[in-house]
Amino acid sequence: MFEIRIHSRGGQGGVTAARLLALAAFRDGKFATACPFYGAERRGAPVVSFVRIDDKPIKVYSQIRTPDLVVVLDTSVMDVVDVLQGLKDGGKVLLNATHGGDLKGHKTYVVDLTGIALKQNLVVAGSPILNTPVLGALAKIGIISPESAKISISEMFSDERNVRAAEAAYEELVE
Amino acid sequence: MLTIATGNKAVAAAVRQANPAVIAAYPITPQTEIVEQMAEYVTAGELKSRYIPVESEHSAMAACIGASITGVRTFTATSSHGLLYMHEMINWAAGARLPIVMANVNRALGPGWNVWAEHTDAFQERDTGWLQVFVSTVQEAYDATLMAFRIAEHNDVLLPVMVNLDGFTLSHIMQSLETVNPGDFIPPLHLPHAIDPAHPAGYGTLTGPDDYFKFRWDIERSMRDSVKVIRETEQDFADRFGRSYGMTEEYRCEDADVVVIAMGTLGKEAEVAIDLLRKEGIRAGSMRIRWLRPFPTLDLAGRDVVVIDRDYSFGFGGILAQSLKAKHRCEPYSVIAGLGGQEVTYDDIAGFIRDRKPGEEYWFGVKA
Amino acid sequence: MTEIPKEEYVLKCTSACAGCSSSLILRYVLKAAGPDTVLVIPACCTSVIQGIYPNTAMNVPIYNVAFAAAAACASGMSEAFQSAGKKTNVIVYAGDGGTVDIGIQALSGAFERKTDFLYICYDNEAYGNTGMQRSGSTPIGARTTTTPGGKTHSKKDLDGIVAAHDPPYMATACSAYPQDLFKKVQKALSIRGPKFLHILAPCPPGWRYSSEKTIEMGKLAVKSGMWILYEREYGKVTINGPSKAAMIKPVPVEDYISVQGRFKGISKEALESLKSQAERNAKRLSLEEKGIC
Numbered sequence: 001m002f003e004i005r006i007h008s009r010g011g012q013g014g015v016t017a018a019r020l021l022a023l024a025a026f027r028d029g030k031f032a033t034a035c036p037f038y039g040a041e042r043r044g045a046p047v048v049s050f051v052r053i054d055d056k057p058i059k060v061y062s063q064i065r066t067p068d069l070v071v072v073l074d075t076s077v078m079d080v081v082d083v084l085q086g087l088k089d090g091g092k093v094l095l096n097a098t099h100g101g102d103l104k105g106h107k108t109y110v111v112d113l114t115g116i117a118l119k120q121n122l123v124v125a126g127s128p129i130l131n132t133p134v135l136g137a138l139a140k141i142g143i144i145s146p147e148s149a150k151i152s153i154s155e156m157f158s159d160e161r162n163v164r165a166a167e168a169a170y171e172e173l174v175e
Numbered sequence: 176m177l178t179i180a181t182g183n184k185a186v187a188a189a190v191r192q193a194n195p196a197v198i199a200a201y202p203i204t205p206q207t208e209i210v211e212q213m214a215e216y217v218t219a220g221e222l223k224s225r226y227i228p229v230e231s232e233h234s235a236m237a238a239c240i241g242a243s244i245t246g247v248r249t250f251t252a253t254s255s256h257g258l259l260y261m262h263e264m265i266n267w268a269a270g271a272r273l274p275i276v277m278a279n280v281n282r283a284l285g286p287g288w289n290v291w292a293e294h295t296d297a298f299q300e301r302d303t304g305w306l307q308v309f310v311s312t313v314q315e316a317y318d319a320t321l322m323a324f325r326i327a328e329h330n331d332v333l334l335p336v337m338v339n340l341d342g343f344t345l346s347h348i349m350q351s352l353e354t355v356n357p358g359d360f361i362p363p364l365h366l367p368h369a370i371d372p373a374h375p376a377g378y379g380t381l382t383g384p385d386d387y388f389k390f391r392w393d394i395e396r397s398m399r400d401s402v403k404v405i406r407e408t409e410q411d412f413a414d415r416f417g418r419s420y421g422m423t424e425e426y427r428c429e430d431a432d433v434v435v436i437a438m439g440t441l442g443k444e445a446e447v448a449i450d451l452l453r454k455e456g457i458r459a460g461s462m463r464i465r466w467l468r469p470f471p472t473l474d475l476a477g478r479d480v481v482v483i484d485r486d487y488s489f490g491f492g493g494i495l496a497q498s499l500k501a502k503h504r505c506e507p508y509s510v511i512a513g514l515g516g517q518e519v520t521y522d523d524i525a526g527f528i529r530d531r532k533p534g535e536e537y538w539f540g541v542k543a
Numbered sequence: 544m545t546e547i548p549k550e551e552y553v554l555k556c557t558s559a560c561a562g563c564s565s566s567l568i569l570r571y572v573l574k575a576a577g578p579d580t581v582l583v584i585p586a587c588c589t590s591v592i593q594g595i596y597p598n599t600a601m602n603v604p605i606y607n608v609a610f611a612a613a614a615a616c617a618s619g620m621s622e623a624f625q626s627a628g629k630k631t632n633v634i635v636y637a638g639d640g641g642t643v644d645i646g647i648q649a650l651s652g653a654f655e656r657k658t659d660f661l662y663i664c665y666d667n668e669a670y671g672n673t674g675m676q677r678s679g680s681t682p683i684g685a686r687t688t689t690t691p692g693g694k695t696h697s698k699k700d701l702d703g704i705v706a707a708h709d710p711p712y713m714a715t716a717c718s719a720y721p722q723d724l725f726k727k728v729q730k731a732l733s734i735r736g737p738k739f740l741h742i743l744a745p746c747p748p749g750w751r752y753s754s755e756k757t758i759e760m761g762k763l764a765v766k767s768g769m770w771i772l773y774e775r776e777y778g779k780v781t782i783n784g785p786s787k788a789a790m791i792k793p794v795p796v797e798d799y800i801s802v803q804g805r806f807k808g809i810s811k812e813a814l815e816s817l818k819s820q821a822e823r824n825a826k827r828l829s830l831e832e833k834g835i836c
Contacts, residue, residue: 023179032179034349061344061440061445062520095178195624197619230652234615237608237649241583244606247626249619370604370620372579372631377599379607386596387557392601439703 001054001060002143003064007083008073011043013131017073020135024152025053031059046077053143055110057111059168067091069143073113073130094137095132111137111173120168129165131155134142136166180352182316182345184250185280186211186338189320191222192357194249198236198286202214204290204343205342206254206280213250218260222489232257232522236275238343243273244378245371247352248324253273254342257297266337269304269394271379272368274327275335275512278320280370281309281439281485282342283515294438297467297484298338304394306401307467309339310426311443313350314342318418319465322408325361328406331400333366339467342437343516355485398469405466406503422471424463427453431460433479435509438464441483447521454526459528464495473503480505481531484526485513492536508532512539547725548574559592562747562754564718565665566759567591567662569636571721572663573603580632581606581620584612585646587638587665588672607745611645611704613637614653617660625659633660633733640670643699654708654737660740661731665699667746675749682769683820685805689751693809698819704738706775713739714774719761723772723783730774743770751804760802763791767799768821770826773828780831790825 004021004106008014015036022034050064065133066086072078073096085102093106096113117128135149145150149170153162180188187209190198198217200210216222225242229235229246232253239249251484255259258279268275283293297307306326310316316338323336340346370378383388405422413419426446428434435445462473480503484493491497496509508531513519517540527539552573559566560661564587573580581629584590584607590607594600608616613635623631636705637646642664650662669687670676677687686693704711724742731738745760747753752760764770765785772783782790796818800806830836 019179019349026179026351031351032349035344058350059371059443059523061348061444062518065520107507197622199619223626225626227620228656229615230648230655231615233611234618234649234652237615238613238619238622240608241606241616241621242623244618245620245623245627245629247623249623264612267609267612321738326673353794370581370606372604374582375578375599375603375605377593377596377601377605377607380593380596380599380605381591382596436672 001052001058002066002069004050004069004071004143005064005067006051006055006071006073007077007081008047008130009077010045010047011127013129014047015040016051017071018051018136019057020131020152021051021144023112023155024135024148025051026150027151030055031058032148035061038174042137050094051101061116064143069094070136070142072096089126092141094141097132107175109137109141109173109175110170113137114163116168116172118142120165120170122165129162132162133169136169137173139166140170146170176354176414178352178354179349179407180210181347181349182313182340183208183280183347184212185313185317186320186340187216188352188354189317191250192217193250193324194222194363195224195225195244195250196223197239197540198251199229199235199249199251201229201232201235201253201257203232203254203257205282205346206252206257206278208346208513209278209280212444219429229447231419232261233264233268236261236268238274239275240264240268240271243268243275243366243459244271244370246364246366248328249275250277252278252280255284258300259284260451262354264305265300265305270390272333273335274333274364275329276320276323276367277335278338278340280342280346282341289515290342292344293485293514293516294339297339298336298486301468304334304335304398305468306332306336306398307339308336308465309438309467310345310461310465311440313348313352314344314418315420317352318412318420319356321357321360322412325408325465326360326404328364328403329404330365330367332397332404334394334397334401344440360411360415390528402469420465422429422466423473424465426461426463428460428462430458431478432458432477433481433528433531434460434462435481435483435524436462436464436468436473436495437483437494440487441519441524444519445483445524446522446527448524449527451521457529470498470502474497475505479531479533480507481528482507483508483510483512485529487511487514506534508534509536510539511536545722547571547722549626550574552578553603554600554602556594556598557592559786560748560754561594562757563588564744564746564757564804565589565667567721568665568718568724568742568744571725572634572636572728573601575725575807576632576732577636578603579630580634582733583608583613583617583620583633583635585637585641585709586610586672587641587684588667589636591672597683609639611649613641613646614649614662617662618653618656618658619657621660626691633658635662637664638671639666639668641680647704651704651708652712654705654739657736661740663740663742665742665744667744667749668698670705671746671748671749684741684809687805688809691812695815702741708737709778710739711736711743712776714742715743715770715772717743717761717765717770717772717825718745719758719765720772720785727774749805752802756802763794763799763802765797766794767798768793768825769796769817771824771828780828782828782832790829796821
């Protein structure tokens with residue numbers, strides 16, 4: 001079982017990113033679950049959501065304690081949340097950033113999702129959309145197939161710029 | 176069709192296919208997504224139901240009662256405080272022998288305000304004459320909702336059915352969902368006592384003890400008969416659509432020396448704990464109670480029993496543990512866990528089984 | 544005079560008290576409504592009046608439901624009949640406690656949703672079925688078992704509350720004026736949407752007068768201006784004949800009060816309050832009728 005924890009702030013689409021990822025994994029023919037952790041959720045407050053992907057039915061409902069991959073959609077949460085908590089040895093990190101930092105030796109991927117969203121003019125209510133481009137980055141890392149990433153995005157969103165943003169993230173991801 | 180959905184959306188998808196004539200709707204977290212989805216179906220013209228946006232849960236159940244007694248299919252959904260607010264009408268619906276189907280998204284009771292999973296809400300309605308099923312996956316939420324209409328409306332039952340799913344843990348999780356074409360799986364509703372102005376009658380009239388007593392016994396007789404109807408319905412569902420669950424879902428129980436008994440998502444997570452213990456050489460099994468009412472008969476003879484209650488009756492104990500103790504004369508290790516959405520992992524459950532102390536009660540995570 | 548049908552829907556086997564005006568009211572309500580009607584009854588005197596299972600004194604279906612639930616139950620019933628293409632009248636027949644107190648929320652909800660039904664509150668100004676406890680509808684100064692010294696609060700303005708929902712039709716009536724009552728029920732049922740009738744129902748044991756004086760008591764209520772017969776149709780107020788006459792030449796409120804045991808020993812202040820309320824109501828309705836407010 002592959003476990004992913006997504007860190008973001010309320011309103012940035014972390015929950016939708018989890019759902020898109022689960023849907024893409026599902027379209028790859030795998031079993032997947034996506035669940036948000038519901039706290040007293042407020043716009044702007046740090047939030048986490050979880051995705052599990054496996055080859056057999058998933059019976060686990062409890063939160064992910066030892067993720068294989070941590071996705072950080074907003075690096076400003078790293079000032080208040082230890083995003084590396086419980087990350088497995090050999091676990092990976094995906095940052096929405098222009099450059100990486102010291103992440104205790106964990107393999108780190110970097111992609112400027114915010115810049116990609118702004119370039120595609122993917123902005124809703126003043127906020128760049130991060131949850132569709134991130135699927136491209138996750139495809140590049142190999143969590144899901146690029147085809148399923150596109151299918152998943154198209155199933156939930158009709159605006160084609162979302163797919164284009166994902167394609168850009170796929171291209172621009174760096175280790 | 177194979178898709179991915181939340182527990183709430185799965186319930187809504189099943190209700191849409193059951194096509195109720197009247198839906199009464201009042202929002203409450205974490206159920207709201209169900210009534211929102213029903214509103215979308217109705218607004219989009221995909222569902223012809225009359226949608227009554229009532230002003231309270233008490234009125235939601237009252238509206239379902241008023242609609243149901245005319246002989247049409249009805250549905251509502253609620254949670255926690257909403258369920259308790261309609262308590263009076265929940266009793267009325269069963270006493271009036273109305274096959275109303277309701278989804279209850281299990282949530283803790285205040286104070287303090289807590290929106291997360293707990294079963295005490297549904298357990299407080301256990302003596303009302305409703306059939307109650309607890310589900311553990313998105314797929315099961317869908318399947319059980321479809322079956323609920325057929326079971327409730329079966330003329331050997333004619334009692335309301337409550338489909339319970341864990342707040343957030345199941346209501347908001349996304350899992351795969353295979354929807355089916357129900358065809359004639361749910362036959363048209365024939366309510367033998369439907370109101371008919373051509374044949375005037377008094378309903379719920381002042382009733383003396385002798386007749387009242389007969390009516391009560393009649394509810395119990397139908398509750399007992401419902402076991403057969405549930406089995407038949409499950410069998411037909413399995414024949415048509417290839418999935419079955421049973422009154423209680425057993426996992427690796429055949430040779431088990433110890434069984435863990437739980438409900439809802441904890442009952443599903445317990446299966447992972449069982450696999451873990453089996454690897455350690457512990458012959459453990461899991462029984463996930465699905466139907467709280469009618470209460471199941473389990474094969475517990477000669478086994479250690481660990482019961483996880485996500486509920487409590489103050490001054491009495493874990494309600495499931497005490498019920499099993501009374502019915503099966505067993506001495507369970509009674510674990511109280513998961514109240515107010517408390518996180519309980521399969522590792523925790525494996526620990527309960529390893530460290531079991533038959534006859535004792537243990538509050539998980541509370542220092543004595 | 545309006546021809547009132549001979550058909551009886553309240554059969555001669557009710558368990559009503561002698562001189563009960565509520566069963567009289569229901570008799571005319573059902574004559575006006577006809578056989579394609581369902582009554583929805585919350586806990587109230589009619590719960591008992593209709594008889595004991597397996598008998599029923601009503602020749603229409605009668606659905607009994609919990610105290611607070613009548614209007615909501617009727618909402619569901621009305622929608623279900625509509626979904627089945629039926630035009631059956633759904634009539635809630637509720638007492639004042641089940642309306643102004645415990646049932647007010649469901650009533651408000653059903654009216655806000657523009658439910659197609661008729662809500663009738665028969666008002667005997669207390670919880671009669673349980674032996675006369677005060678309700679929100681009990682007038683100031685009246686003795687009940689829970690206001691043994693006389694009620695210290697005024698009667699709730701139920702009509703004002705209902706009017707705020709802007710129903711297409713609402714009216715008051717009184718058991719002593721059956722022709723007027725009959726016509727109002729007929730008119731209400733000819734209109735789609737939520738309709739409301741508030742009917743004064745004098746109660747011999749509760750108000751403490753002798754049974755044969757029920758009609759007289761209703762007439763006195765109207766003639767003294769303590770009860771005003773009027774209609775509000777799409778917002779437009781019409782004060783009906785008997786109350787028009789009473790406004791020109793009313794009988795003293797004391798004539799109405801003094802014949803009822805419940806007002807025995809009423810304080811001067813309470814009496815003045817009753818009188819000034821009656822005057823205020825008359826003035827307000829007259830102005831509304833003239834379109835001034």
